[in-house]
Amino acid sequence: MVLVYAESPNGHLKKSAFEAVTYGKKVAELLGLPCVAITLGSKVQDAGELGKYGASRVVQVADAQLDHLDSQVIAAALSTAAQQLGASIVLLSHSSSGKTIAGRLAVRLSAGLVSGVNSLPTGNASELRVKKMVFSGKAIVEYAITTPVKVLSLMGNAVRPEINGAAVSVETLSVPLTSGRVRVKAVKTVEGKVPLPEAEIVVSAGRGMKDPGNWGIVEELADTLGATTACSRPVADSHWRPHHEHVGQTGIAIRPNLYIAIGISGAIQHLAGVNSSKVIVVINKDPEAPFFKAADYGVVGDLFEIVPRLTAAIRKFKSTN
């Protein structure tokens, strides 16, 4: 059985949970196994919806101790559930919490782990072959997992959630819990925006913007596209933009469907965090900017003219489509 852990911070299933179930269902089909989804916590809403994405059963461990991420408690609960249910593959999202849990689960289940897989596996139940990006997007590696139980974590935006079934009723599962030691005091998130690692479209700007006061045109473009904003490192370092927007080798790595880079030269350390994006658009006045070599589409010219023009063109497109 393929067991998919569907994350639900604050009780709401995340897009990455639907991606994981969609992927889990395909892995299950490859191996001729059922796909079962599991949620943890007392506040989870609409878990039955996971049936629509391919889970034939949805089980829930509804205990308030699982509402916060304490990897010791969560990994123990998940591994016990995986053993009770007879899972041969456990799939997580390669998210901040997935990364915190996956290694623990692998140790507990004596399982081989590959984290951040980005395409469907091949092979069979005794030797499952999976691929991921390594060297910050500069290479792809294929691994074979050979242990009886296998743990995988799925890169965000690697598959699109697909509806291929109907909602199912949620079963309650009870597992003995260990007591945790981590106390969550507060969660501070930026309201209303799709977090950068989950965003499908990212509009990012660099030092070419000249001054933090000029960011209005970037935000307007992002709002028009329903995109999340990002920036290069010197921009975050000089406090023009908040640190959580910094992408690249030392900031965060992202993999959106569309990355629009404005006034960013495309230094290798920047590319390391963004070059797995599906489509890259570069706007830069210097035709020799290295970013053009990594881009799918390029516009050579002054960003202060081009960005408002692009925003207007997208508005026009949105109003007719």
Added chain:
Amino acid sequence: MKILVCVSQTPDTTAKISFSPDGTTFNSAGVQFIMNPYDEWYALVRACELRETLGGTVVVLNVGPASNETTIRKALAIGADEAVRIDAEPQSAAFVAKQVAEYAKTGGFDLIFLGKETIDFNGSEVGAMVAEHLDLPYISYASKLGLNGNLATLERDIEGGVEVLELELPFVLSAAKGMAEQRIPNMRGIMMARTKPLTVVPPVPVEESVKTLQFTLPPAKVGVKLVDPENMDELVRLLHEEAKAI
């Protein structure tokens, strides 16, 4: 305060990545190796800062061959007090984690620091595995750490924000940006590093659970398509019809 800092060695970000013709091994000829930036800038520097204010010892640990000793000496030059090298190729996260955990069991550490991920294998796997082997709490992606006696207050990066946490020592932590500022080793540090102890320890055996089959390079971009800066309608059309990105 006794802190263990796990540092790995990775190819420099600007290194050209290539593999043997059959795609099974990384081609290290001509590649410049560095200390993994998250380990160096964030984990190691924060550990040194804590030792400077609270006293104690910072031990750096690397699982790797003798050729990694340049990186290990750099960690000592930045401020670690002693170093340990587990004498083995770091074959996998599972292998490294087992070595780190076995060593940590001998040491009575209050804190175990790692970087948030290595920039070569981008796994983010070792920290959670070490914590599980040691049955300790694990705080990943920590961007702030304050200590008050035995009580630690942390911020941890999550999607779109931070979580503020509290727990008691000991625990395992992986460090992200924000934790500390990069330090450049000075001449005195470099001189002192030469005389600091570096112990070499044999590895414990680990049964491999994941086999590397093949490395490949991603398909090269076909080349950028330049769009007339006057004609953004054309860019929108391409993004919609050709790239299917909007």
